[in-house]
Amino acid sequence: MLYPRIIPCLLVHNKGLVKTTKFKDPKYVGDPINAVKIFNEKEVDELIVVDIDATTKGIMPDYKMIENLAKECRMPLCYGGGIKTVEQAQRIFSLGVEKIAISSAAIENPSIVAAIAERVGNQSVVVVLDVKKKSLSGKYELYTHNGTKATGLDPIFHAIQMQKMGAGEIVINSIDQDGVMKGFDLNLINKIREIISIPLTVLGGAGSLENIGTIVQRYGIIGVAAGSLFVFKGKYRAVLINYPTANEKAALLRQYFLNNSE
Amino acid sequence: MITIVDYGLGNIRAFVNVYSRLNIEIKVAHTAKDLRAATKIILPGVGAFDYAILQLNASGMRDELEIQVLENKVPIMGICVGMQMLAKSSNEGKLPGLGWIDGEVKLFDTTLIPYKTRLPHMGWNNMCPIGNIELFNGFDEQTRFYFLHSYYFVCNREENVISTTEYGIRFASAVNRNNIYGVQFHPEKSHSSGVQLLHNFAKL
Amino acid sequence: MSKEVPVEGRGYQICINCVMDTSDDNIKFDDNGVCDHCHDFENNVKPHWHTDDSGRKALNQIIERIKVEGKGKEFDCILGLSGGVDSSYMLHLAVKEFGLHPLVFHVDGGWNSELAVHNINVLIDKLGVELYTEVINWEEMRDFQLAFFKSGVPHLDIPQDHAFIATLYNFADKYKIKYILNGGNLSTECVQYPMQWFYYGTDMVHNNDIKRKFGTIKMGTYPTSSIFRHKIYLKYFKGIRRVTPLNYVPYVKGDALSFLEKEYGWKAYPQKHFESRFTKFYEGYWLPERFGYDTRRVQFSSLILTGQMTREEAIERLKAPAYDPETIADEFNYIATKLDITPEELRQYFNMPKKFYWDYKNQQNVFRIGAKVLNLIGVEKVKKREQ
Numbered sequence: 001m002l003y004p005r006i007i008p009c010l011l012v013h014n015k016g017l018v019k020t021t022k023f024k025d026p027k028y029v030g031d032p033i034n035a036v037k038i039f040n041e042k043e044v045d046e047l048i049v050v051d052i053d054a055t056t057k058g059i060m061p062d063y064k065m066i067e068n069l070a071k072e073c074r075m076p077l078c079y080g081g082g083i084k085t086v087e088q089a090q091r092i093f094s095l096g097v098e099k100i101a102i103s104s105a106a107i108e109n110p111s112i113v114a115a116i117a118e119r120v121g122n123q124s125v126v127v128v129l130d131v132k133k134k135s136l137s138g139k140y141e142l143y144t145h146n147g148t149k150a151t152g153l154d155p156i157f158h159a160i161q162m163q164k165m166g167a168g169e170i171v172i173n174s175i176d177q178d179g180v181m182k183g184f185d186l187n188l189i190n191k192i193r194e195i196i197s198i199p200l201t202v203l204g205g206a207g208s209l210e211n212i213g214t215i216v217q218r219y220g221i222i223g224v225a226a227g228s229l230f231v232f233k234g235k236y237r238a239v240l241i242n243y244p245t246a247n248e249k250a251a252l253l254r255q256y257f258l259n260n261s262e
Numbered sequence: 263m264i265t266i267v268d269y270g271l272g273n274i275r276a277f278v279n280v281y282s283r284l285n286i287e288i289k290v291a292h293t294a295k296d297l298r299a300a301t302k303i304i305l306p307g308v309g310a311f312d313y314a315i316l317q318l319n320a321s322g323m324r325d326e327l328e329i330q331v332l333e334n335k336v337p338i339m340g341i342c343v344g345m346q347m348l349a350k351s352s353n354e355g356k357l358p359g360l361g362w363i364d365g366e367v368k369l370f371d372t373t374l375i376p377y378k379t380r381l382p383h384m385g386w387n388n389m390c391p392i393g394n395i396e397l398f399n400g401f402d403e404q405t406r407f408y409f410l411h412s413y414y415f416v417c418n419r420e421e422n423v424i425s426t427t428e429y430g431i432r433f434a435s436a437v438n439r440n441n442i443y444g445v446q447f448h449p450e451k452s453h454s455s456g457v458q459l460l461h462n463f464a465k466l
Numbered sequence: 467m468s469k470e471v472p473v474e475g476r477g478y479q480i481c482i483n484c485v486m487d488t489s490d491d492n493i494k495f496d497d498n499g500v501c502d503h504c505h506d507f508e509n510n511v512k513p514h515w516h517t518d519d520s521g522r523k524a525l526n527q528i529i530e531r532i533k534v535e536g537k538g539k540e541f542d543c544i545l546g547l548s549g550g551v552d553s554s555y556m557l558h559l560a561v562k563e564f565g566l567h568p569l570v571f572h573v574d575g576g577w578n579s580e581l582a583v584h585n586i587n588v589l590i591d592k593l594g595v596e597l598y599t600e601v602i603n604w605e606e607m608r609d610f611q612l613a614f615f616k617s618g619v620p621h622l623d624i625p626q627d628h629a630f631i632a633t634l635y636n637f638a639d640k641y642k643i644k645y646i647l648n649g650g651n652l653s654t655e656c657v658q659y660p661m662q663w664f665y666y667g668t669d670m671v672h673n674n675d676i677k678r679k680f681g682t683i684k685m686g687t688y689p690t691s692s693i694f695r696h697k698i699y700l701k702y703f704k705g706i707r708r709v710t711p712l713n714y715v716p717y718v719k720g721d722a723l724s725f726l727e728k729e730y731g732w733k734a735y736p737q738k739h740f741e742s743r744f745t746k747f748y749e750g751y752w753l754p755e756r757f758g759y760d761t762r763r764v765q766f767s768s769l770i771l772t773g774q775m776t777r778e779e780a781i782e783r784l785k786a787p788a789y790d791p792e793t794i795a796d797e798f799n800y801i802a803t804k805l806d807i808t809p810e811e812l813r814q815y816f817n818m819p820k821k822f823y824w825d826y827k828n829q830q831n832v833f834r835i836g837a838k839v840l841n842l843i844g845v846e847k848v849k850k851r852e853q
Binding site: 001002003004005040043045070071073074075076093094095096098119120121123124168169193197198199200219220221222223 | 429
Binding site for chain 2: 792793795796
């Protein structure tokens with residue numbers, strides 16, 4: 001039987017791993033290569049690595065780092081950050097990466113999704129939506145450039161457009177819940193889930209395995225990604241890589257997934 | 263020498279990494295000549311069926327591949343779209359497949375899939391080996407692999423199905439005829455199960 | 467295989483009691499072929515090592531003092547958790563048997579093995595203690611480690627070791643903690659590593675000389691602590707004390723391993739110190755293959771002297787290399803990748819002429835004099851290796 005995917009998400013900033021809170025105040029987490037190696041040894045379902053500098057600084061993806069990370073992954077790796085052209089995407093695939101994630105590029109030039117998908121197949125193109133709630137209206141808005149640029153765009157509309165363009169997967173990332181570890185924004189997830197039929201992965205807010213369980217219980221087959229939950233430990237946010245063991249995962253799925261269907 | 267066909271599609275690096283760590287020599291074939299010393303062949307693949315066939319034809323390696331596999335009986339394993347190419351045809355495209363295993367490739371009937379997100383079949387799923395297959399040494403119904411596809415292989419001969427997986431229906435997750443194998447999942451991205459499978463293939 | 471390293475003019479010799487040999491340059495043998503490590507243990511260590519009731523009584527007094535002085539504070543002591551068996555077992559004792567409230571910290575130097583991370587996780591979870599971590603800036607650590615490779619000396623693990631010691635004392639100072647629980651133990655460590663293999667980690671003159679000659683980036687955040695700071699200032703002016711609880715109770719390594727596995731789901735490492743991938747490579751491959759220094763020799767000798775291993779077993783195990791021939795090529799490449807150099811460059815450092823601590827500036831004399839003074843006033847045993 002197919003199981004939902006539980007996916008650690010790592011952020012790279014100045015060559016090192018960091019963890020943010022609401023996309024701000026990056027806390028240093030350590031060396032990316034060793035972290036990826038440990039996640040690989042823990043046999044995680046998939047891994048997402050995002051370079052949060054590349055787009056804001058207008059720099060190229062760090063191909064050497066990507067190559068080194070891909071070498072350590074015996075599970076699908078999704079890389080995002082600074083990808084603007086089909087050639088960049090192809091080069092990254094050739095380094096051993098399964099999926100590429102684009103965010104601002106898809107907003108600036110939606111046809112790039114179709115262009116990349118044509119070369120390598122839709123399944124390899126992931127579109128990330130960084131979303132924040134507007135303070136007054138409570139409506140959601142798309143942001144780019146690491147949460148610094150408000151686009152004025154509606155994420156629902158954008159998600160539908162991306163699906164039409166041939167995206168293989170949507171990652172919905174809640175800026176407000178990022179690093180807060182108090183649970184996912186279910187309202188936001190509902191809205192997106194309603195209108196798309198391609199695979200969805202949710203990110204932002206996971207504070208416990210129960211939070212993951214809630215998502216899986218409500219949505220069944222879905223990707224659940226987390227950053228803080230898998231790199232921090234305890235109330236002092238000690239940096240310690242962790243991920244449910246095979247037994248813990250089985251227990252989680254038994255409790256939240258196997259007894260439910262959508 | 264294990265040889266992997268690089269015709270432009272598939273995660274070649276990942277296979278090379280796995281075999282390097284196993285201390286098993288692997289060569290990447292870019293031309294027909296590169297295939298001649300092959301003792302085992304891996305045919306990777308991602309993306310659309312027609313595009314894969316076109317790429318394989320354009321690579322200049324197709325004829326040599328047929329000689330090695332059909333005449334010299336070199337064991338070959340197709341991965342994902344690489345497995346689907348072994349069929350006669352695919353509903354996904356218009357071009358004929360290699361036709362080495364009697365069957366067609368069809369789109370999953372989404373009405374049978376009980377989830378909101380139905381396609382592609384993406385994520386970790388288990389496989390049930392049928393019979394005693396050397397390629398699956400050490401595996402059972404709990405063994406899981408990573409899948410990522412929307413089309414599946416329908417064998418016309420039951421004996422060609424060597425493992426099944428459930429996704430709405432029970433479909434063939436691995437096929438075999440003589441020296442020709444195909445796996446729908448991605449062993450190069452399936453952690454220890456995948457490494458074991460690639461190891462088993464090398465030791466066949 | 468553990469190399470037979472002859473000393474110039476001496477030829478190869480191995481102790482008939484333990485398995486220390488002439489790869490320790492300073493080793494001395496008596497007429498029967500028994501080495502000075504064995505004599506040192508019998509004469510200087512064993513008589514003062516009590517793990518029976520008297521030992522437990524002494525320990526209880528220390529525990530009481532810790533509790534009294536720690537009353538009303540969040541933490542009464544501090545403990546560094548590497549994920550290795552000694553610190554893991556000590557954490558168990560501290561919480562479950564002694565009823566202490568340690569500040570538990572871990573130093574992440576960028577080389578954690580999955581095993582170490584797993585073990586720390588299960589202990590923290592099951593014991594219900596809170597964890598602090600100090601993540602060393604990887605670019606700085608990398609540059610510092612690479613500087614040591616370039617210097618050609620054997621003691622490549624100083625960057626990791628020093629960071630640990632400095633962090634320990636920084637935390638103790640910051641949280642006003644008076645007692646350090648140290649996992650050092652005579653049971654598995656009574657034989658000291660030769661100075662030539664492992665030089666002092668806190669000789670800042672030495673560290674800085676190597677950094678200056680071979681380092682390329684400025685170390686902005688890497689934690690440092692001079693021997694003066696923590697041996698003298700923090701100890702005598704701030705009253706910070708180091709306690710080694712594992713020396714007061716019977717500590718049998720095999721039993722500790724089984725216990726941790728059963729009680730916590732803790733998993734054992736192939737060899738001591740292998741919780742760090744770097745140390746695994748360094749002690750398993752680099753030291754023995756480049757210098758002929760096999761740390762297993764020291765570790766097994768300790769176990770022989772404390773009755774936990776027979777000499778025959780040690781000899782047998784030393785026949786196989788300390789590294790895994792199946793995975794070493796891969797490990798070698800990983801080390802190079804992490805250091806951001808090619809495997810060829812790493813191989814160059816492996817083959818370069820050997821250097822030792824005396825080839826660079828050092829304060830060894832100060833350390834020697836200091837140790838003598840502390841020994842004379844009865845405060846400490848002379849230690850060849852800084853803990």
